[in-house]
Amino acid sequence: MPKKPTHPYTERLAFERLLLLIATLLKYPGVGSPEFLESGDNQNHDAISVVRIYLQKLAQELNIELPDNYPAVATLRKDLETLRNYGILDRRMYRWGYYLGTGALSTAELKVAFNSLASQAQYQGDAQTRRIYETLSKRLRGLDMELKGEFFYPTRQHLNRAIIHTDPEEMAAKGENRDTLFHQLPLLEQAISQGKAIEISRTKDLYASNRIGRFQVFPLQLIYHDIAWYLLYELCENGHLVMGRINRFNSHCYPVKIPARGLEKQRESLAKAYKLFENGWGLNLGEPELQQLELSGNLKFIKVEVRFYPPISNFILEGERRHLNQKIILGETDKNTGEYKFIEYHVKLPPRSLDEFLYWVYRYMDKAEILSPTELREQHRQAGQALFNRYFREI
Structure with a gap:
């Protein structure tokens, strides 16, 4: 038997x-x-x-x-x-569906990732992330209950908040529809990940450079910076790398009959763009001819020197990694306070970055003095004079 x-x-x-x-x-x-x-x-x-x-x-x-x-x-x-x-499933309820462990992450690692998702969904207005966050919140509810609410507690948070409408579903719910590229993000992301060219259309140009209308690009990356989402792209006609605010493009977004170039070429262009970010200050990547000179190492950078005074100088000292090529020179010490009477911030920048660097200096008002170059010093002085005139003009 x-x-x-x-x-x-x-x-x-x-x-x-x-x-x-x-x-x-x-x-x-x-x-x-x-x-x-x-x-x-x-x-x-x-x-x-x-x-x-x-x-x-x-x-x-x-x-x-x-x-x-x-x-x-x-x-x-x-x-x-x-x-x-066998410990493959936990001994708890799987009310919102079954899943195995935490995948490629430990519980602690998953919590960090979950916090980032929550922030991007809530403050950066990412519609795709919001949907993933909502789904994951349901699936992980049992884990959070097991950990007595510890898992969902936002230990980490990114408070940078988008100042424009970014979520198409939220726009529709609030009756605040906008004709922007945010309505085409799935197509945009597919083009990025497959190295495909698309045609997009800019409706706003707040810099008076007359860049309005349709043009063909290889989109490279979606980037959140400070208060808004940007699209990093490369123009098909000349390889010019550009950053543009997504809300300044309308919803026109169509594939074009240009062979896809694959992810290797996408990575090469992305590396060039990030080299420009490292060299410069801000998001302006420059005009085509100067950009090519910079990428080839043949563009002369300009040395900028700014003197900062207390108490702002203490905050500038904290920024040890504000720019990869910066130098901070310490002034003499005040015998009464023990503080430095001033510090000098030195950095070499491509010409394209001077305006954005100046905007950064503006925030420190009378606690900043530009020493060089002469042209930038004069711009700063004129801006201070204009501010004085605005407050003390005759009424």
């Missing part, structure tokens, strides 16, 4: 079923939640029945033959318990 199997997964079918279950939970994280149902019925759904549907679907994709109506829901319940016994 044949011996009975000593293990519930000795038979091939049972073993394949268990592996299919694990593969299903890996391929469809959150499977079993209402969002996996076409009806979207949050109240009357059986999570394990949904898991069963996706397990059968995966078996078909992998050309694994299963008997009709196999496996039974009761059998899957036992399999899920087996996964709990």
